[in-house]
Amino acid sequence: MTYNPPKPTTWAGREHPFPPELTMPVPDLIRDSFVGRVVYHASGRRLFRHPEEVPGFELPIRYTQQASRPDSPTAPSSDSTLSGTRLEAAVGDLSKRTSREMAEPMGDAKREERLPTHRHESVAAEEVLHLHGSDPEKGVQEKQIQEEIQHSYIVDWYGPDDPECPENWSFLKRVFVTVQIAWLTFAIYIGSAIFAPGIPDLSAKFGVSSVAASLGISMFVIGYAMGPMILAPMSEIPQFGRAPVYMITLFIFCILQIPTALAKNLGALLPLRYLAGFIGSPPLATGGASLVDMWRPEDRVVVIGAWSVAAMGGPVLGPVIGGFASQAKGWTWTIWIMAWLTGVTWVFLALTMPETSSQAILYRRAVRLRRLTGNPNLRCQAEIEAEHMTMNEVAMMTLVRPFYLGFREPIVAFWNVYIGILYGILYCFISSYDVVFIEQHHFTLPQNGLAFLGIIVGVVIGFIGFLPWALYILKPKFARGDFVPEDRLPPAFFGAFLFPISMFWFGWTSSANIHWIVPIIASGLWSIGAFYMFQAGMNYLADCYPRYVASVMASNDLFRSFVGAAFPLFSAAFFHNLGVGPALSIIGGIGAAMLPIPFLLYKYGHRIRALSKFAD
Structure with missing residues (x-):
C-alpha cells in the first residue's frame, strides 16, 4: 500500500507553504497568547497558525490582485484600474484619518464595506505627529509619511465584522480579557501597601527607624511613577504590542520578589523595591488603554469604572493580607505572597491573554501577508508611522x-x-x-x-x-x-x-x-x-x-x-x-x-x- 501525499494547495497564486495535515485548530485565546506566540515561532510557524496560513482561506481580492501584479515587489503604479486598499493623500491632521478614509477602492471595482473605525496609529505616534503643528520640518515629515503610505498597500481589517478586530470580539471574550487586565492591575498595585504591616518587624530586625523602613513603600511607588516613562511607550510600538510588554515585565517583577524577601539590610531592600515598582508599572499606566482597544466609547465609561475598582482595591487590600502574613511569619511573608500571587497570575495570563492593540495585530497580519504573497509593500499604517518616530520625539513626549x-x-x-x-x-x-x-x-x-x-x-x-x-x-x-x-x-x-x-x-x-x-x-x-x-x-x-x-x-x-x-x-x-x-x-x-x-x-x-x- 503506497502513500499518496496530498496535492499542494495554492494561495493567492502561490503554492501554500504548509500542507493541510499540519493544521491544528486551537482556541484563539491560546493561539494569540504569549505562550501561543512562542510556540508559533518555535515551530517554524507550523503550529498555532493564523487564518491566512490555513489552506482554504480566501484572501480578500485587493491583496490577491496586489500580489499578482508583476510590479508588486516595487512601489505600486498609479494604474487607475487597480482595486485595493490605498490611502488617499491625507490633508491636515494624520490622527483624524480613519479606516473609512483609508479604505477607498480605486477604479471601477466594487466598493468594499466600511471597515471598523479603529485608530490605527498608536497613541505615541499620534502625539509625536502633533508635536509642532506649524513647524516646517514637521510638515515635511508628515508629507514624507503620506507619500510612503501612498506607495504602500495598507493592510487593514478584512471587513466590518473581522473577528481579529478587538472591538468585534464576542462580549464574553471582551469581559474575560477585561477581568484579566483588572486582575493584573490588582496584582501589581497590591505590592505597595502589602508591605506596610511588616514595617515594625522589618524596623526591629534591620535596626532602623520606622521612617526609614517606610521607604520600602515610597521606593515602590516612585518606581511605578518612573516606569511608565520608559515602558509605556514600548506598548505603543506595533512591533511589540501590549501583551509581550505585560508578560515580560510581570515575569521579571515576580523574580525580583525572591531577592527582596531574602534581603538582609535596607541597602539591598530599597533598590529592589524601586526596581519592582519600575518594572511592574506597565499595567498601571496602559491597562486603561487595553480596555479602550476593546470597548466602544459608549461602553468605556462603565468598563474603566470597573477597572478602577480593581486599581483602588490593590492598595486597600494590601494591608488586610499583609497584616495576617506579617503577624504570623514576619515581614518577609508579605513579599513571598507577592511572589506567589504574581507567579500564578503570570502562568494564567501567559496562556490566555491575547493582544489587544489594533496596530500590533495589523502589523503581525502585514508580516504574514508579506511572507505569503511575496509583496513587500503590504504594510500597516502604524508600522510606517513608527518608523518615522525619532528618539528625540519620544523623549519629548515622555520626559x-x-x-x-x-x-x-x-x-x-x-x-x-x-x-x-x-x-x-x-x-x-x-x-x-x-x-x-x-x-x-x-x-x-x-x-x-x-x-x-x-x-x-x-x-x-x-x-x-x-x-x-x-x-x-x-x-x-x-x-x-x-x-x-x-x-x-x-x-x-x-x-x-x-x-x-x-x-x-x-x-x-x-x-x-x-x-x-x-x-x-x-x-x-x-x-x-x-x-x-x-x-x-x-x-x-x-x-x-x-x-x-x-x-x-x-x-x-x-x-x-x-x-x-x-x-x-x-x-x-x-x-x-x-x-x-x-x-x-x-x-x-x-x-x-x-x-x-x-x-x-x-x-x-x-x-x-x-x-x-x-x-x-
Whole structure:
C-alpha cells in the first residue's frame, strides 16, 4: 500500500507553504497568547497558525490582485484600474484619518464595506505627529509619511465584522480579557501597601527607624511613577504590542520578589523595591488603554469604572493580607505572597491573554501577508508611522512635555493636585490607621488590616451608584453625538463634597471613646468621593487633551505617585504631633478650599480649553 501525499494547495497564486495535515485548530485565546506566540515561532510557524496560513482561506481580492501584479515587489503604479486598499493623500491632521478614509477602492471595482473605525496609529505616534503643528520640518515629515503610505498597500481589517478586530470580539471574550487586565492591575498595585504591616518587624530586625523602613513603600511607588516613562511607550510600538510588554515585565517583577524577601539590610531592600515598582508599572499606566482597544466609547465609561475598582482595591487590600502574613511569619511573608500571587497570575495570563492593540495585530497580519504573497509593500499604517518616530520625539513626549503640561495647563495642574492629594491620603491612611485602631482601639495587626475593608466597601458602593449615571445619562450622550468633555464632571460634584466631610468625620471620631465603626464608615465615605473624583478627573483630562493623552496621563501619574510616595514618610509624625483630628482637619480644609473648582470647570471649562493650544 503506497502513500499518496496530498496535492499542494495554492494561495493567492502561490503554492501554500504548509500542507493541510499540519493544521491544528486551537482556541484563539491560546493561539494569540504569549505562550501561543512562542510556540508559533518555535515551530517554524507550523503550529498555532493564523487564518491566512490555513489552506482554504480566501484572501480578500485587493491583496490577491496586489500580489499578482508583476510590479508588486516595487512601489505600486498609479494604474487607475487597480482595486485595493490605498490611502488617499491625507490633508491636515494624520490622527483624524480613519479606516473609512483609508479604505477607498480605486477604479471601477466594487466598493468594499466600511471597515471598523479603529485608530490605527498608536497613541505615541499620534502625539509625536502633533508635536509642532506649524513647524516646517514637521510638515515635511508628515508629507514624507503620506507619500510612503501612498506607495504602500495598507493592510487593514478584512471587513466590518473581522473577528481579529478587538472591538468585534464576542462580549464574553471582551469581559474575560477585561477581568484579566483588572486582575493584573490588582496584582501589581497590591505590592505597595502589602508591605506596610511588616514595617515594625522589618524596623526591629534591620535596626532602623520606622521612617526609614517606610521607604520600602515610597521606593515602590516612585518606581511605578518612573516606569511608565520608559515602558509605556514600548506598548505603543506595533512591533511589540501590549501583551509581550505585560508578560515580560510581570515575569521579571515576580523574580525580583525572591531577592527582596531574602534581603538582609535596607541597602539591598530599597533598590529592589524601586526596581519592582519600575518594572511592574506597565499595567498601571496602559491597562486603561487595553480596555479602550476593546470597548466602544459608549461602553468605556462603565468598563474603566470597573477597572478602577480593581486599581483602588490593590492598595486597600494590601494591608488586610499583609497584616495576617506579617503577624504570623514576619515581614518577609508579605513579599513571598507577592511572589506567589504574581507567579500564578503570570502562568494564567501567559496562556490566555491575547493582544489587544489594533496596530500590533495589523502589523503581525502585514508580516504574514508579506511572507505569503511575496509583496513587500503590504504594510500597516502604524508600522510606517513608527518608523518615522525619532528618539528625540519620544523623549519629548515622555520626559519633557508631562512636566510642561503639568505646570502650564490650568486643567492639568488642577487635577494633578486634586488627584495627587487623594492618592496621598490613601497611603496616609496606612499611618493614621496604626494610630487610630492599634494605639487607641488596641487592634491587632490583622484586625487593623480588616479596618481597610471600609474603603473597599465604599469603592463598590461608589461604583454601583456610578452605573445609573453612566448608563442612562452619559452613554446616551455618546450615542447622540452631543458629548462634550465637561459631561464627565457631574460625579466630581459629589466627590468634592464627600472629600472634606469624610476627613473631618474620620479625624474627630477616631478617639477611643467612640466606637471604631464610626471612623470606618467615614473612610468608606472618603472612598466613594475618591472614586468619583478619579473617574471624573482622569476621563476629563483624556477628553480635553486627546492628541496629548499620553503626556497628560504621564504628568498625572508622576505627580500623584510622588505625592503618594511622600505621605508615608511624614504621616506618622504628622498624626502623633498634631493628633488625628487636627491633622485630618488640615487636609479637609484643603479639600474644602478646592471644592468649587469642579463646578467652575463645568461652567467655564470650554473657555479654558479654547485658550489652550494643546486642548481640543
